[in-house]
Amino acid sequence: MADNRNIPFLDLVSLHAELEKDLVAVFQKALKTAGFIGGPMLDQFEREFASFCDAAHCVGVASGTDAVRFALMAAGVQPGDVVVTVPHTFIATTEAISQAGARPDFVDIDERTHGMDPEKLRQYFERECDVDAKTGKLTHRKSKAPVTAVVPVHIYGQSVDMDPILELAARYHLIVVEDACQAHGAEYFSKAEKRWRKAGSMGHAAAFSFYPGKNLGACGEAGAVTTNSEEIARQIRMLRDHGQSRKYYHEVEGYNGRLDAIQAGLLQVKLQHLAEWNRLRVVAAARYRELLDGTSENLVLPHEPSWSRPVYHLYVIRTADRDKLQEHLTKAGIGTGIHYPVPVHLQNAYRSRGFKAGDFPVTEKVAAQILSLPMFPGLTPEQQKRVADEIAGFEQRPHSAEPAAAIPAQR
Secondary structure, three states, X not given: OOOOOOEOOOOOHHHHHHOHHHHHHHHHHHXXXXXXXXXXXXXXXXXXXXXXXXXXXXXXXXXXXXXXXXXXXXXXXXXXXXXXXXXXXXXXXXXXXXXXXXEEEEOOEOOOOOOEOHHHHHHHHHHHEEEOOOOOOEEEOOOOOEEEEEOOEOHHHOOOOHHHHXXXXXXXXXXXXXXOOOOOOOEEEEOOOOEEEEXXXXXXXXXXXXXXXXXXXXXXXXXXXXXXXXXXHHHHHHHOEOOEEEOOEEOOOOOEOEOEHHHHHHHHHHHHXXXXXHHHHHHHHHHHHHHHOOOOOOOEOOOOOOOEEOOOOOEEEEOOOXXXXXXXXXXXXXXXXXXXXXOHHHOHHHHHHOOOOOOOHHHHHHHXXXXXXXXXXXXXXXXXXXXXXXHHHHHHOOOOOOOOOOOOOOO
């Protein structure tokens, strides 16, 4: 029976206990065959995950960071290029851009969905870039570097509004790599194509992370790239394996970025349950909305656009009194998280780029207010009611809600 006194932010123990027999069998199979790198377990997972994402190809790699980096490189991003993404993401998105030799730049997010704002992307191209009259390609006005790619981030398990982004990319001959590291199974309704599309099937390539806490998580580090391009898939298979086209024949200088067979086998077992786990997350999200709707005018619940079928990797609310609410919930034995408290452009790692507070006001506002509530497939209605009751009790207490602290400028 679930313990309603102490509610974890994420429960991975129960999930693995239910699958223990099947997961242990994967390890036993690897021991008996000594098939630790590559082989049938990896091949099977890649086929099944490609099918799950409605993509032609899947290439397993060592992490979500490798997935973003290899996808960019294989799709054609060159050292010195500018790649546009958002500052509201985990730093792995921009690390991967930098590690590919490119330069990350940012546009702000949509305040309701927390994903890339297509209108701000359009403004970036028009105000900060020049267009070559002959080729139609973009050059960043200040740096004179070519702008070659866009990385929209499907954050918290909800798809970005992709149609206008893809239209802009086609107009300016840009590569689109979806960061789908939190969006395993999320869907987007494309008005342009009049059909639902899976995250991971819309761009030139897409990156997934299988970090243990993801909707589909490994028992360690793991990632994958999906693509409909046979050539991109071929390039990534070389990049992940020291640039080899076959053993000891190195076409390019590559990396040690392979997905090992045991993790692939564990993921293949879990993949059979992913649709049901996602369904339970969606049910839990609907229950949170029912319980929390109308609790307080200061509480902002997740927005679900008509074009989105999210899978709720995280359930993220917003409140100006975020820190005090988090403290209250912690004292009540309820786990929470903040994803992410400091926008990427204000991280010390990017101090040399000269970004400052105020450059991306929506991201900075959101970062000061977001709070992630417990969300996992085994979350019970009783646990959710207790979470909601504690939030309601906090909101109804006589306390002065102080404005969220401003994020200091990096100097």
